[in-house]
Amino acid sequence: MDRVRQPGRRRRTGRLVAIDMPGGPEFVETLSRVWDAGDAAFVVDRRNPPARASAVLDVMAPSAVIDEHGDESARTDGRPIEAGDALVVATSGTTGSPKGVVLGHAAVAASAAATSARLGVTATDHWLACLPLAHIGGLSVVTRALHLATPLTVLDGFDADAVMRSEATLVSLVPTALARIGADRFRVVVLGGSAPPAVLPSNVVTTYGMTETGSGIVYDGVPLDGVDVRVDEGGAIAVRGPTLLRAYRDGTDPFVDGWFPTGDVGAWDAEGRLVVQGRDADLIISGGENVWPAEVEAALRQHPDVAAVAVAGLPDDEWGATVGAFVVARSQRPSLRSLRDHVKERLPAHSAPRRLYVVERLPMTTLGKIDRPGLLALAGQVQPETLESETLSPRRSRRDGR
Template sequence: MSRLVAIDRPAGPGFVEELRRIWDAGDAAFPVDQRLPRPARDAVVAAMRVGDEVDEGDALVVATSGSTGAPRGVVLTHEAVAASADATSARLGVRDDDHWLACLPLSHVGGLSVVTRSLRTGTRLTVLERFDPEDATRSGATLVSLVATALRRIDPASFRVIVLGGSRPPTDQPPNAVTTYGMTETGSGVVYDGVPLDGVEVEITEPADGAVDGEIRLRGPMLLRCYRDGTVPTTPDGWFPTGDLGRFLPDGRLHVTGRRGDLIVSGGENVWPEAVEAALGDHPLVDDVMVRGVDDPEWGQVAEAVVVPRGRAPTLVELRTHVKRSHPAHLAPRRLVIARSLPRTALGKLRRHDDDRSA
């Protein structure tokens, strides 16, 4: 009988060896987030039913990032892991002399997929216990998966290709970086620079109420089999509703507008946080920013900017003026919070609905 086995150890060669042993025994692996305190680790291990039976062919159970609520266990089969590795490697043009660097948390699919990709293709692999700019550069790796915050701390020219995911890409994205769209349920990124990987289908549902964007749905061989509780989120014909809204651009590329639940409706106007964040990110006094909707008696909702300043704190008037130079006035934030840091998941995704602001 195959069962789910926890890998509760730091990232490194030992993690990779343990994953191999688990797979060789016919079991599935659940990587435990090493940053969690022991009570939280015990709780997530129990929630994922470590030690219990898994279906034949199951390879991994990976916790979702939790950006929209409590994490769920995503069940990925060996076939799905192989399909993801093959399609990704083909798109990136991975060569025999390439060298992957895994420096993101292995408890999340963005970091773990680097390891599984290397195992599938036989590509050389270096695994760091945690991201360190100097260690990353000294690794000699040619391929790396990063999030935007890590990208800002390294010399992009150190790598042949940088796979960038987790959160919105920087406005000054280097030419050797590839922006990905995907999630735990898709086993890693499945759309690269707006173009689906081979074997991946993308469709957008009919927009509701005259809106421009519909829900993005994905289908392909790398999708999850089910959640650990047995729930199957795909439709009978294999489509996975992502909960993200988007549209196809004139050149056929996919444009992801944002999470359905993140949309701010202010005075009847739609305000997408990502668009406002991108505009505010160019302000010289803004080091980091998050935009979210808050209730307002006059407007229904208004956009609130939570800003980590660079130097002195900007004023709301300065930020509104900056946004209105390139966007309609209704996109300019109406409230401002100055914070020391922003709530993010391990892969850099903003927790817009997290009440812990660290202000």
């Protein structure tokens, strides 16, 4: 039998089948059966409340649902798939309805092969899947293992103790999960989902990608083999390659002249590595100056009193938008002045935050990404420290001589 899996070789039914079961061996067996029957799979996010879950199913339009007992029930409103389709994966955006990303077997196989080649995966390796399987970051671990016949352990979500007890040599994590384990337990840790910590162990590989690219396509700033990355004069990132989606579930073709516009902005550094500055929609324009939240966050993470941080643009009558920093403090609460001085030593002055919100925790998505709309809601609930409040503070006035 060939080492590389060749799914979907039996009858082509043209169905999309939703898999609604927890992570574990039964999930992997069910996905294999769906593929072997010639069907495509959509993995249900079991953390969604019933109303949300129902709405997502309506958008994805599967023809059947397989539940946690392995029982299959038909849906009358299902839409067919095209020959060669393997997966429909919901985008992990934080606003609006998710879109269904259609990935073909060829794309899934190309992603598995390119990733395994870059990581040097051998027959002695063992993958651990502990991220949500409804999202590409978790599901792609399973598909890599299936396509290359690599040993695989699947957990029903992240559990630090279970992760550390596993026999795996390879794992895919988000930064919040990485902080809870010993990275040296693994040969390689693949890290994605949000901005990485300032200092990383040598066995951690940072990735850039999204649902539409079939998981990570840039590792430590270098595109995978077969992947082309283009950065235009304005910094807009577009990609093409064999791992990308065929289309969205509603039939929309997102490609422009063969390139997929990611919606991200970045640049090539002096070593020829891709540096992603952030989502185009996240750009803060304050007083006519461009501020990238990711750059400010990276600077603030190096402050000794900052345990975690997120930055967002907040409406401002004078500046149009102002830079707000949402900080989880360490043992000592940082002041806005100290954070501004810290940023101005590393970035242009207009990047320094003008509002500081000290919070107990940051709003996060299920994939460990900053929930940017959640930050705006949080700004309405927490009293900020501002430049004006610093100026009015008697303690500040004496120290600053004002």
